[in-house]
Amino acid sequence: MKKEYISDVWQLKQKGHENFEFVDIAVNDDNLLFIDPCLIERWNNAWAIKAMKHINSYFDKLFKAYNTCNRKDMKCLLSHAGEQNATRLGYGNGDNGKGNTADGLLEIFQPLEQLISSIRTIGKAEDLPLLIPGFAEDGMSDLLTNILHECLNEFTMEQMHKYGILSNGTKTFYTWDMHAGEWKKVEKPVYFVNGKELLLVPKNIVRKNYLFGVSQYFTRIILERMIDEGGYRDADGKAIPKKEIVKSKRYSGEHWQYDEAIKYTVENNDALYEYHRKLPGFYMEHGKSMTDEDIDFVIYGYVVAKSA
Numbered sequence: 001m002k003k004e005y006i007s008d009v010w011q012l013k014q015k016g017h018e019n020f021e022f023v024d025i026a027v028n029d030d031n032l033l034f035i036d037p038c039l040i041e042r043w044n045n046a047w048a049i050k051a052m053k054h055i056n057s058y059f060d061k062l063f064k065a066y067n068t069c070n071r072k073d074m075k076c077l078l079s080h081a082g083e084q085n086a087t088r089l090g091y092g093n094g095d096n097g098k099g100n101t102a103d104g105l106l107e108i109f110q111p112l113e114q115l116i117s118s119i120r121t122i123g124k125a126e127d128l129p130l131l132i133p134g135f136a137e138d139g140m141s142d143l144l145t146n147i148l149h150e151c152l153n154e155f156t157m158e159q160m161h162k163y164g165i166l167s168n169g170t171k172t173f174y175t176w177d178m179h180a181g182e183w184k185k186v187e188k189p190v191y192f193v194n195g196k197e198l199l200l201v202p203k204n205i206v207r208k209n210y211l212f213g214v215s216q217y218f219t220r221i222i223l224e225r226m227i228d229e230g231g232y233r234d235a236d237g238k239a240i241p242k243k244e245i246v247k248s249k250r251y252s253g254e255h256w257q258y259d260e261a262i263k264y265t266v267e268n269n270d271a272l273y274e275y276h277r278k279l280p281g282f283y284m285e286h287g288k289s290m291t292d293e294d295i296d297f298v299i300y301g302y303v304v305a306k307s308a
Contacts, residue, residue, distance in 0.1 A: 004028050005299070006200070009193055010165055016304030017292035022159055022200040024299055025088045027193045033089050033206040033290075033298055034141035035148075037125045038283055043204050051151050057178035058147045059125050066109075066116045078105040080174040080183045084145040086199040087152070089206070090138045108135055111262075119265050121272040126212040126279070130272075131262060133255045137210050145199065150175035153188055156200040160191060168192050204289045208298060211282055212275075214257045219246060220282070221275045222264045 003026040007015060017024060025031045037055055040048050058077070065073035079102040115131055116122050122131070125144075129136050145152065153175075160167070167189035177184040191198045223242050226232055232240045249256055265271050293303045 001028065006193075006198070010163055012163065015296075015300065016306075017203055017295045017299075018304070018306060021202060022155070023089070023203050023206055023295060025201075026299065027088060027198065029088075030091055031089050031299055032091075033201075033208060033295070034137040034210070035087075035089065035144045035201060035205055036207045036210055037140070037144060038210075038212065038279065039205045039207065039289055042280070042283060043202075043289070047151065047155060047202065048205070051148050054147055054151060054176050054178045055125055055144065057181060058176050059123075061181050063116060063123055066112050069113065074109075075102050075106060076182070078102045078109070081105055081143050081146050084142045084149075086149075086197045087141075087145055087201050088198070089145075089201060090141050108132065108139070115262065115266075119262075119269055119272060121265075121269045121276070124276060126210075127272065129210065129213050130217045130275075131214070131258065131265075133258045136213065137207075140210070146174070147176040149173055149199070150186060150188070152199040152201060153190060155202060156191060156198065157189065159200050165191070171197055173197075203292075203295055206295070207290060208294075211286060212279060214261050216282070217275055218257045218261050221271055221278070222261060225268070225271060225274075226264075 005015070005024050005026055006022075007020070007024045009027060012019075015024065023031065023033060037052075040051050040055065061073070062077050064070075065077055082101060082105060109128075109132060111132055112122075112128075119131075125140070129140060157167070159165075169190060169192050170187055171190045172185060172187045174183045174185055176182075219242050223232070223245060227239045227242075232245050234240055249260075253259065290298075296303045
């Protein structure tokens with residue numbers, strides 16, 4: 001199957017992300033990039049500031065519902081948070097199993113009911129991939145797309161206006177209302193490709209892999225703390241390399257990193273606070289937005305030569 005990109009659909013006569021503010025997604029295939037909330041938080045422009053307010057509003061409400069064991073609010077908050085294929089990002093094959101329904105998401109998030117009462121420092125979107133097995137880039141990116149549906153539609157309309165593209169239909173969809181603190185149903189002009197809604201995504205907010213996750217949290221925070229406290233040392237008292245520690249543990253169970261991270265964080269709530277504090281530094285060091293060349297390679301399979 002030959003891939004067709006939005007730049008083809010719009011007949012823009014050029015390729016290469018140096019030319020676009022959006023990800024030039026293949027409209028007829030998966031695009032293995034994900035929306036990263038930390039990149040939204042770091043991107044200091046009007047769209048990102050507004051988007052971050054929506055994200056914070058949603059997660060404040062979600063964590064409050066779990067803190068108060070309000071199952072009605074939990075189910076309501078997860079009722080429009082399932083798989084979302086309009087961006088064509090991630091593994092958009094339409095079959096994410098439990099992630100498609102509110103009941104399925106309640107099951108995925110079930111560990112949060114206990115964790116939030118024993119780890120009082122939980123409070124950010126990026127905490128979920130650290131502590132919920134199986135909830136990683138794809139699930140988080142889908143959830144963020146739903147929260148930001150209207151914001152992403154506005155961005156799409158702005159890009160369409162820039163290139164003289166007209167809306168080809170309207171759609172009713174749910175999006176997060178940060179003022180009311182609930183999902184709202186809106187009807188908006190949208191853009192359809194092959195009968196399916198398309199949402200463009202700013203290229204500044206996507207990554208192939210998140211920098212935050214249980215593996216990074218375990219190695220960068222928990223293991224370092226354990227070693228500093230005198231653990232994981234050889235007969236001579238020398239610290240064992242972290243790679244060797246992880247290698248020795250990887251056969252101890254499918255979710256061993258989650259199990260160890262949760263156990264340590266329950267006993268040391270400040271570990272998660274330390275992670276929140278250090279995460280911006282991790283992004284400064286390793287997590288800047290992807291370069292145009294990197295996005296070219298993921299989307300097209302090659303790097304587009306720069307314009308003269």
